[in-house]
Amino acid sequence: MKIAVISCIHGNLAALEAVLADIDQQGADKTFCLGDLVGYGPYPNEVVKIIRDRNIPACQGCWDEDIIDGLEACECSYPSLLAEKRGRIAHEWTDAEVTAETREYLAQMPLALRHENLCFVHGSPQSQHEYLLPETSAFLALERVMSTGADVLFCGHTHVPYVRTLSDGQLQIRVVNGDESASKNTSSHTLEQQAPEQASQTLTTPLKRIINAGSVGEPRHGKPQATYVIYDTLSEQTSFREVDYDYDQTCAAIIDKGLPPIFSWRLSQGLEFAEKADDPAHICER
Amino acid sequence: MLTVVAGSLGAGKTRWIRDQLTAPDSPNSPLYISPVTVGVDACRLRLDVPHLQVEANLARSMLASGNQAIYLELGYPLSLDIPMLAEVPHHRVAVISAHCPTRSHWEKWADEVIINTFPSVDADSNIATDVWQAGLQGQVLDPASLQTFWQELVQGAYGKMMRTKAVLELADGQSIYIDHLPQQETTYQDLPLPKWLDGRPQRFSGIEMIGVGLNKSAIAATLQDCCLTDATLKAHQAALKQSQNYLSQEAA
Numbered sequence: 001m002k003i004a005v006i007s008c009i010h011g012n013l014a015a016l017e018a019v020l021a022d023i024d025q026q027g028a029d030k031t032f033c034l035g036d037l038v039g040y041g042p043y044p045n046e047v048v049k050i051i052r053d054r055n056i057p058a059c060q061g062c063w064d065e066d067i068i069d070g071l072e073a074c075e076c077s078y079p080s081l082l083a084e085k086r087g088r089i090a091h092e093w094t095d096a097e098v099t100a101e102t103r104e105y106l107a108q109m110p111l112a113l114r115h116e117n118l119c120f121v122h123g124s125p126q127s128q129h130e131y132l133l134p135e136t137s138a139f140l141a142l143e144r145v146m147s148t149g150a151d152v153l154f155c156g157h158t159h160v161p162y163v164r165t166l167s168d169g170q171l172q173i174r175v176v177n178g179d180e181s182a183s184k185n186t187s188s189h190t191l192e193q194q195a196p197e198q199a200s201q202t203l204t205t206p207l208k209r210i211i212n213a214g215s216v217g218e219p220r221h222g223k224p225q226a227t228y229v230i231y232d233t234l235s236e237q238t239s240f241r242e243v244d245y246d247y248d249q250t251c252a253a254i255i256d257k258g259l260p261p262i263f264s265w266r267l268s269q270g271l272e273f274a275e276k277a278d279d280p281a282h283i284c285e286r
Numbered sequence: 287m288l289t290v291v292a293g294s295l296g297a298g299k300t301r302w303i304r305d306q307l308t309a310p311d312s313p314n315s316p317l318y319i320s321p322v323t324v325g326v327d328a329c330r331l332r333l334d335v336p337h338l339q340v341e342a343n344l345a346r347s348m349l350a351s352g353n354q355a356i357y358l359e360l361g362y363p364l365s366l367d368i369p370m371l372a373e374v375p376h377h378r379v380a381v382i383s384a385h386c387p388t389r390s391h392w393e394k395w396a397d398e399v400i401i402n403t404f405p406s407v408d409a410d411s412n413i414a415t416d417v418w419q420a421g422l423q424g425q426v427l428d429p430a431s432l433q434t435f436w437q438e439l440v441q442g443a444y445g446k447m448m449r450t451k452a453v454l455e456l457a458d459g460q461s462i463y464i465d466h467l468p469q470q471e472t473t474y475q476d477l478p479l480p481k482w483l484d485g486r487p488q489r490f491s492g493i494e495m496i497g498v499g500l501n502k503s504a505i506a507a508t509l510q511d512c513c514l515t516d517a518t519l520k521a522h523q524a525a526l527k528q529s530q531n532y533l534s535q536e537a538a
Contacts, residue, residue, distance in 0.1 A: 080430035
C-alpha cells in the first residue's frame with residue numbers, strides 16, 4: 001500500500017493544491033495529514049475545507065490547538081523577540097480569520113492517528129509542540145516511538161524532512177525505591193547501610209523509524225518548494241517529494257490579506273516565518 | 287592641512303584615515319569631519335584615536351581649521367564638488383579597490399590614489415540610491431532577533447543592499463561593530479568597550495546603509511522589534527550581574 005503523508009500546510013492553498021495533484025499522480029492509496037492546517041498563511045478556511053472535503057484523516061497540530069485553546073506556547077516556539085512578535089501577529093490574524101466551522105473542525109482533530117504499525121502525530125506523541133529533531137537524543141527518540149506501540153512514527157512540526165532509523169533499540173529502565181538523592185549526600189558508611197532498593201529492566205525493540213514529512217505550506221529547507229512523503233508499507237521505502245507550485249500567488253495573498261509582508265519574502269526564500277527549533281535537548285513544557 | 291578622502295563603498299576610506307592618525311608622525315590634535323552620517327565611522331576611529339575631535343557640520347569645521355590636521359571623509363552620496371572647498375587649500379585622496387570600474391574617474395579627481403585589495407562597490411550613477419541611517423543610542427538588541435533582521439537585510443528583504451554598517455548594543459552589555467558588503471560574509475567585531483550592565487547605554491550606537499529601493503519604514507519597524515523593552519533589559523542585566531557576582535565569588 002502506498003500512502004502519502006502531508007504536514008504543516010499553514011493556510012497555503014496553492015501549495016496544498018499542487019501537492020494533492022502530485023499525490024494523485026503518484027497513485028497513493030491513502031493520504032494522512034499531520035496537522036498545522038492554519039497559521040501564517042492567507043487561506044486557513046479554504047485549506048480546512050479541502051482536507052474535510054477529501055476526507056483526509058488529519059491529527060491536530062500546534063497551530064490548530066493554539067487557535068482553539070489560545071496561545072500558550074513554551075519558549076521552544078520562538079527563537080527570538082522578533083520571531084515572537086511576528087508569531088503573535090500571525091496568531092491574532094488567523095484567530096480573527098477562521099470561521100466557526102473551521103474552528104469546530106480544528107477542535108475535534110485527534111492528537112494521533114494509527115494505521116496498522118504506523119503512527120501519525122504532529123510534533124511528538126508527547127505533545128503537538130514538541131520537536132523531534134534529527135539530533136534529538138536516541139534515547140528520547142526511541143522512547144517516543146515505543147510509547148506509541150508503532151514501528152514507524154510519522155511527524156512534522158520541524159518543517160525539514162528526514163528519516164531516522166533507530167536500529168537495535170534498547171531502553172534500560174532503573175527504578176529506585178527510596179530517596180536516592182538524600183542517600184548520595186550521606187557518608188559512604190551510611191550509604192552502604194541505607195542503599196535504596198533498585199530494580200532494573202531492559203527492553204529490546206526491533207528497528208524503529210521516525211519519518212518527518214517536511215512542510216507543504218511553509219518549507220524551511222532553504223527552497224520554496226512544498227515537501228511531503230510517500231511511504232510504501234510493503235517495501236518500507238520512503239520517498240521525499242518536492243513539489244513546485246506558484247508561491248508568488250501565496251506571497252501576493254499574504255500581502256493582500258494584511259499579513260506581515262516579510263512573511264511573503266521568507267516564504268519565497270524557504271525560510272521559517274517565525275518559529276524554529278534549534279535545541280534538540282529542549283523538552284517542551286506546554 | 288585639509289585632506290579630503292573619497293572613494294568607492296567599502297574600499298577602505300576610514301581605514302586609510304585611521305592609518306594616518308595612528309602613524310608614528312601623526313598629528314597631535316586631528317579633526318575628523320564626517321558630514322551627513324550618524325557617526326558609525328567616527329565612533330570606530332575614536333576607539334583607536336581617543337584624542338580625535340569629530341565634527342559633522344562641514345561649514346563649521348572649515349572655519350575652525352587653522353593649522354589643524356583635518357580629514358574630511360566624503361561618504362556616498364555626497365558630491366565630490368563642494369563649492370566651499372574651492373576656498374580652502376586641500377589635498378584630495380581617492381581610496382578605491384584594484385578592480386574599481388571607475389578608476390579613471392577617481393584618478394582624474396584625486397591628487398593621490400590609494401588602491402586597496404578589499405572588494406568594494408561602485409554606486410551606479412544612473413540608478414537612484416537610498417540612504418537610511420538611525421542613531422540608536424540607548425537601544426539594546428536581542429542577538430537572535432538581530433541575526434534574523436540582518437539576514438533579511440543583506441539578502442534583500444527590504445530592498446537591494448549595497449553597504450551597511452552599524453555599532454550596536456547587545457543584551458549581554460557588549461557593543462559590537464557590524465559591516466556588510468554584497469557577496470561577502472558579514473563582519474562582526476566586539477568593540478573594546480566595557481560591558482554596559484546598568485540601564486540603557488549612554489554611548490553611541492547607530493546604523494547606516496545604502497541601497498536601492500529600500501523599504502525604510504519596514505527596516506525601522508523591524509529594527510525596533512529587535513530591541514529590548516525596559517523590563518526585559520532590566521531582567522537581562524540583573525541576571526548578568528548575578529552571574530558575574532557568582533563568578534567572582536568562585537574565583538575568590
